Amino acid sequence: TQLLEQSPQFLSIQEGENLTVYCNSSSVFSSLQWYRQEPGEGPVLLVTVVTGGEVKKLKRLTFQFGDARKDSSLHITAAQPGDTGLYLCAGLNYGGSQGNLIFGKGTKLSVKP
């Protein structure tokens, strides 16, 4: 069974701090996606990374896909209260059933003003 391990599980920081969330697996993925979920809502797609070593930036968020396509990280610069939420990584198998993602259990981020 393929697993995606996210760390840390919980993160509570002050506004303005930087943070990094990690997503690791022993398996290789063809692509990896990051979602943010707010309470009472469904997850919302932030980014998809496809190429090993790829880096994508979305305003203060930087996403990186590991060279071996087994891991990814999300770095937030100068966190704001609006960044609060559950961050989920999800990997797409090589040769797996169409579109079936494997989700990590998430990192719950709380940014205090």
Next chain:
Amino acid sequence: NAGVTQTPKFQVLKTGQSMTLQCAQDMNHNSMYWYRQDPGMGLRLIYYSASEGTTDKGEVPNGYNVSRLNKREFSLRLESAAPSQTSVYFCASLGVVTDLYGYTFGSGTRLTVV
């Protein structure tokens, strides 16, 4: 607004009752999915439909059935609800939305089985 619509948003069932969760998407996506989300367990795939007319089991299909009614609609049925099916259920479709390729999720159905 384009997206995935789920109904109902909340539901309480007694053990043994049945119900159908409805899902519709208006993005012309081929693939649709049903997930459940439980504390400490993350999102787990129940069933999926790669295209109209096809359905397949996911990781946790027991106690559920699905129907892909047409390209837009994908319903999830609980024939005889059990307390272990208390969860938040999400429907999703897969495709391109505003330049991103990935899942678009509905806002969820919070189901309690007593």
